[in-house]
Amino acid sequence: MSEETSLEELVALFDLETIDTDLYRGRQARTTRPRVFGGQVAAQALCAGIHTVDPAYVVHSMHSYFLLPGDPQVPIVYDVERIRDGRSFLTRRVAARQHGRPIYYLTANFQVPEDGLExxxxxxxVVDPEDAVDMVEMMRRAGTPEAEALAKEWAALGARWVGSSGRGLPEDPEHPSRSRLWLRVDGDLGDDPTAHLAAFTYASDISLLGATLSAHPVTPEQVQMASLDHTIWFHQPFRADEWWLYDQVSPAARGGRGLALGRVFTRDGTLVATVAQEGLIRPRQ
Structure with a gap:
């Protein structure tokens, strides 16, 4: 699969089919995995919500729950509910459904841009992305069983590993479980803001839960992992096809669940988004 084809396939995921008023259908990516990638569902649901909003309003936050594993063999239907239409803010709730059941819920809030305190x-x-380590190659050298599957799933993305707790990052007793990497979409996404929002939302799910394992002597293969919820606060627009730093920290893990927070910086040091995710991290017996 060429990089060009991979980028085209990624962008095609965000081109939803309109079924009826506020009702959309999203296509599936080619995958050998038994479930739909969570970032894909989140990105498509966000696109569905954006379709129902006047372009004068820009998304500033999304809060979501993963309810059931998605079936990669059938399309996902996205049903948008118009919760609020105000002069400054709009709210949309999106239900993603398969086989007659909701698999994911998203609530997104939109605002007319305005000036304020900053x-x-x-x-x-951190090191520049050009000096960081290619994540897929690092996993291949480490003999990670899922390296090839992830290489195909991330074919449209560039991921460069900076370090994690005990592996490249300086010790920080206040934050024992940390991870940092550079990410971007490989290729030109054009100038459509929705494409950049969707691509970033897609990519924001590829590594965040892994930060919850950085403080522990385990590998992902030794842990049952699944995203439970996903939240993004968009502070200002940015390009997802230019390098952005994912500064990830896990403040707590307990009861088979881990919480991870991610600050997103562009190369010039601008904080453009903050991401939060709680997920299942249950050690396999």
């Missing part, structure tokens, strides 16, 4: 965290000092 501040942000500083970007950590």
């Amino acid at each position: 501040h942000q965290d500083l970007m950590p000092d």
Whole structure:
């Protein structure tokens, strides 16, 4: 699969078919996995919500729950409910359904851009993406069983590993479970803001839960992992096809669940998004 074809296939996932008013159908990616990638469902649901909103409004947050594993063999239907239409803010709720059952719920809020007070965290000092390690090649060298499957699933993405707790990052007693990497879409996404929002939402799910394992002497193969929810706050527009730093930290894990937070910085140090995810991290017996 060429990089060009992979990018075209990724963008095609965000081109939803209109079935009826506020009702859409999303196609599936080619995959050998038994379930739909969570980032795909989140990105398609966000696109469905955006389709029902005046372009003057920009999404600033999305909150979602993964309810059931998605079936990669059949399309997903997205049903949009118009919760609120105000002068400054709009709210949409999207139900993703397969086989007559909801598999995912998303609530997204939109705002007319306005000026206001501004501040942000500083970007950590890290190596440039060109000097970081290709994640797929790193997994291949480590003999990770899923390396080839992930290489196909991430074919349209560039992922460069910076380090994690105990492996490349300096020790931080206040944050024992951390991970950092550079990400981008490989190729030109054009200038459609929705394409960049969808591509970023898709990519935001590929590594965040892994940060919950960084403090523990286990591999992903030794843990049953599944995303339970996914939240993104979009602070300002940015290009998903240019490198962005995913600064990830897991503040807590307990009861078979782990929480991970991710700060997203562009190369010039601008904090453009914050992501949160809780997931199942149940050690296999």
